[in-house]
Amino acid sequence: MSSPQIVTVVSTFAALLSMISFIPQAWSIIRSRNTDGISLKTYVITVIGFVTWLFYGVLVMQWPIIVQNIICLILSAFILTMKLLPQEKKEAVADAMTPSMLEDDPG
Template identity: 50%
Template sequence: MTFDAAAILGALATLASITSFAPQAWKIIRTRDTKSISAPGFTLTVTAFSLWLSYGVVLNEWPIILTNAICLVMAAFILMMKLLPQRNKDAVAGALDPNG
């Protein structure tokens, strides 16, 4: 059996990228607190993932497309929660975590 170093590195990078946003998104759902989130920072992050996704589409590279599409959704969710008024934030978080 041979190992493709590029595929292994890509899979590890994908896993790290995707899982890096999950704790922050879950914390926002549980606490409904976004005071420490930078709106300009996450706007830049969403822009970056949008550009990486577009790059993957142009190259027709599914690993780039899939990874950045998932990261874009999570980063956009965090940005949306930052920008929403508190009552809307509570409604979204309540729908995603009814026990919270």
């Protein structure tokens, strides 16, 4: 592979890892309805960081930066929102996002 191809492969892999890194935490919150172990300060800073990266991507018109940061922003903002919601609302959101077949599963 040539150097530009290596850069593309590495940057794509890094972007994919960044995007999917929030999925286990979001799914854990949906399943447990518990955000006690989530740092509010960390997620406020993370969301602000993704908003800033998104703004940068728009300024330089780089679609890979824009798309990656939109996805990361959505996932991290979901986690932050769940952290901020009262328990009843967390449960309502989680119920709405949980497939009904998982609720019916006795095991």
